Structure formats: C-alpha cells, structure tokens
Amino acid sequence: QITLKESGPTLVKPTQTLTLTCTFSGFSLTTLGVGVGWIRQPPGKPLEWLALVYWDDDKRYSPSLKSRLTITTDTSKNQVVLTMTNMDPVDTATYYCAHWPTSSAFGPWGQGTLVTVSS
C-alpha cells in the first residue's frame, strides 16, 4: 500500500522560506519511471502543479514559480523535500505531495497540509 504524508510549518511569515517534507512508503524512488510531485490548492481555488522529481533525480518545475522552488530527495529516508523562498500571503494554500507512477498521473496523494502566510 502506497502512502504519503506532508509535514512542515502551518504558519510562515512573508519573505520567509517554506520547507515541506513528504514522507512516503510502499514504493521506492529508485524504481524506473517513478516520481514524487508537489501540488498546491489555495482556499476555494483550483489545483496548481508545482514540481516533480523523477527516480533518476531529473527535476521539473512550474515555470511561473521555478525561481522560488527547489525539490530534493533523501531516498534513504523515503522523503522528498520542497522549499519555496520569499513566501507571500498569496502562497497560502494546502500543499499536497503525490506519487507519480510510471503512468502520467498522480496517485495516490497525501492528505495535504495547510500553510498560511501571514505576519
């Protein structure tokens, strides 16, 4: 059974850097074709694709946020970390991590973590 869980701060101040950790089980990030991605959803708004890291450490980012995002992996701990710099209140959202199997879709997803940006 594949599970993922996001962890990190629930509140960050404007201009701070957000660090979120996705801890997963039930699969290996060293398996050919597999990846882990991050997606966010501001309250009442649609999903926004953020970043994806593949089994071979290839990384892809949303062009609009690329300058602020970094995705890294710790395969020994089964973790994927997303950092987002220069946080702003508009970045308030629920942040999800999700498994990217060899097909071209995310599934399953973590439960999500709500991050609020406020002074």
Add this chain to the structure above:
Amino acid sequence: QSVLTQPPSVSAAPGQKVTISCSGGGSNIGNNYVSWYQQLPGTAPKLLIFDNNKRPSGIPDRFSGSKSGTSATLGITGLQTGDEADYYCGTWDSSLSAGVFGGGTKLTVL
C-alpha cells in the same frame, strides 16, 4: 487562468449520466496523456482516470475517459449523491516541461 479549460459546473439527476470536458492545445492534451481527479469536499484529490481512459484498481466502471485531438472528456454514469465533488483534468505540457491542471468542475447531483 488555468492552461486547461473546464466548465465551472455541471449538474444532473441521480441515476443519470454526465460528461465533463477539458480543452487544451497541441502542447498539452494534443500530445500527452490526460488524467482525471475527483476531490470530495474537504479531502485530497483522488485519481480516477490515467492515460486518457484507464481506471486504477478500485475505481468503478461508471467512470470513463476519452480524448480526441486537444480535448478530453470524463463520463460518469449512474450518478450517485456521493459523486458530488470537484473534478479536475491534468496532463503534461511539453512546451512548459511541466504538468498542468484544469480549473476544475463542480458536479452537483440534484
């Protein structure tokens, strides 16, 4: 503004069928697989359809997907009140080298 265009809402009666459209372009839907997600109120999205028309194990065959050119469609038959949710399409965009989602469609089962 989402890269993929979905109708904001659709509705139908219990037991009926509904379709949800997702429109894109050549760099995304036109040349990549489409997936569909169901997001029940207050929960994380759940994968319904991948690779245009394949269902993960556990997803009932009431849910179906299709693609034609630069558009995709999600079909749901035998509507149930438990199907009330937001539905999102997603795909890869080769020009962006990133994934994209639609703006979501709220399904109401009257």
